[in-house]
Amino acid sequence: MLDKTGIAQRIAKEVKDGYYVNLGIGIPTLVANYVRNDIEVEFQSENGVLGMGPFPFEGEEDADVINAGKQTITTLPGASFFDSALSFSMIRGQHVDLTILGAMEVAENGDIANWKIPGKMVKGMGGAMDLVASAENIIVAMMHTNRAGESKLLKRCSLPLTGVACVKKIVTNLAVIEVTSKGFKLLERAPGVSVDDIKNATEGTLLIEGDIPEMAF
Amino acid sequence: MINKKVANITEALEGVSDGMTFMLGGFGLSGIPENAIAELVKRGISGLTCISNNAGVDDFGLGLLLQKRQIKKMISSYVGENEEFERQMLSGELEVELIPQGTLAERCRAAQAGIPAFYTPAGYGTEVAEEKETREFNGKMYVLEHAFKADFAFVKAWKGDEAGNLIFKGTARNFNPVMCGAAKITVAEVEEMVPLGQLDPNQIHIPGIFVQRIIQGTHYEKRIEQRTVRQRSSEN
Numbered sequence: 528m529l530d531k532t533g534i535a536q537r538i539a540k541e542v543k544d545g546y547y548v549n550l551g552i553g554i555p556t557l558v559a560n561y562v563r564n565d566i567e568v569e570f571q572s573e574n575g576v577l578g579m580g581p582f583p584f585e586g587e588e589d590a591d592v593i594n595a596g597k598q599t600i601t602t603l604p605g606a607s608f609f610d611s612a613l614s615f616s617m618i619r620g621q622h623v624d625l626t627i628l629g630a631m632e633v634a635e636n637g638d639i640a641n642w643k644i645p646g647k648m649v650k651g652m653g654g655a656m657d658l659v660a661s662a663e664n665i666i667v668a669m670m671h672t673n674r675a676g677e678s679k680l681l682k683r684c685s686l687p688l689t690g691v692a693c694v695k696k697i698v699t700n701l702a703v704i705e706v707t708s709k710g711f712k713l714l715e716r717a718p719g720v721s722v723d724d725i726k727n728a729t730e731g732t733l734l735i736e737g738d739i740p741e742m743a744f
Numbered sequence: 745m746i747n748k749k750v751a752n753i754t755e756a757l758e759g760v761s762d763g764m765t766f767m768l769g770g771f772g773l774s775g776i777p778e779n780a781i782a783e784l785v786k787r788g789i790s791g792l793t794c795i796s797n798n799a800g801v802d803d804f805g806l807g808l809l810l811q812k813r814q815i816k817k818m819i820s821s822y823v824g825e826n827e828e829f830e831r832q833m834l835s836g837e838l839e840v841e842l843i844p845q846g847t848l849a850e851r852c853r854a855a856q857a858g859i860p861a862f863y864t865p866a867g868y869g870t871e872v873a874e875e876k877e878t879r880e881f882n883g884k885m886y887v888l889e890h891a892f893k894a895d896f897a898f899v900k901a902w903k904g905d906e907a908g909n910l911i912f913k914g915t916a917r918n919f920n921p922v923m924c925g926a927a928k929i930t931v932a933e934v935e936e937m938v939p940l941g942q943l944d945p946n947q948i949h950i951p952g953i954f955v956q957r958i959i960q961g962t963h964y965e966k967r968i969e970q971r972t973v974r975q976r977s978s979e980n
Contacts, residue, residue, distance in 0.1 A: 585975075651842045
């Protein structure tokens, strides 16, 4: 089974040379740490920066240079700043190649819910609705089950939706799954996790074809 | 040159009153109009509708107006990190309209640009699109969203001049440029007011035509919400 770092490490393999990538808050933010050094990738943050670098050294933090998680960041050579409308022109205009974000629930048709638990938690959708409505390539990073042990990969989402039929791939602590027209297709198992473990933790339709390989890093 | 400079923050906010709708720039606490917010708190006007991506934190930014119960309604995309906000929202004291961040930006930009409404894919099939007109273009569904209407826009820039020209810094730019000229009156506060002619016309982000009043801010705390650093010894 993977921890959050492991999920980020596995997703980093999906990031290809020449990609502009938007990383959501939480596990997705960690992905930047594991992208191969021999490829060129630029990270976009929807608050208005392209070409994000690592966190600043202590004493070099700048209140005017943050990411969408409001964390202090640095920029790399070639970086640019822009306003929020232009930022979402990049996103809705499909100029961003890959979007990686977290979720509370994903349905087998690719619906995603990640912004609201009625009566309990309302933080808002931020840029997530714009991102999932537009991106061609959306990967969800999340734990396979919630804190109560219930599956987060469902036949239908029970929470208010963020987007409809948009998720292409899911990487969890248990598995790599592709969203297909017939349901969740199991691609890879996490180290030490059996197909049965994944089946038991998945409420939605799980398609298992042939031998399922273990994830390689 | 048409002079937009006003003497002080009191003059800059002349005309604000109870029940008005304001746009306020900033993302988190970065690039917020600190001086305008302080003056609004001081004036104690209430029943306000505030269009702002976030709602500040408990003791800073728009949180200061929330503490004093001056805000009736917030229109935002993300409102976490603020306990007083959550309390007022759950108790029904505060009305909240949550909208996608790109839609928030574009509704400002549309107001600035004289475009009454536009179609966006964001929120289609979700509760955000409920009771809104939808339409198919090239096989994909879109939601009709309208330009905002606001009485004042309060923005914060890095540098400005008497003509109202503005330059922003880093990610403190965010919603500030798209709110300029998107309300009846735009009040810009700047960290540094420079003599006329010193800003390179090639480098100006917002031309003065979008700004009615400009003022040198007197104090900027520029609080950092999530201070994250790396150790000097590590490579990454």
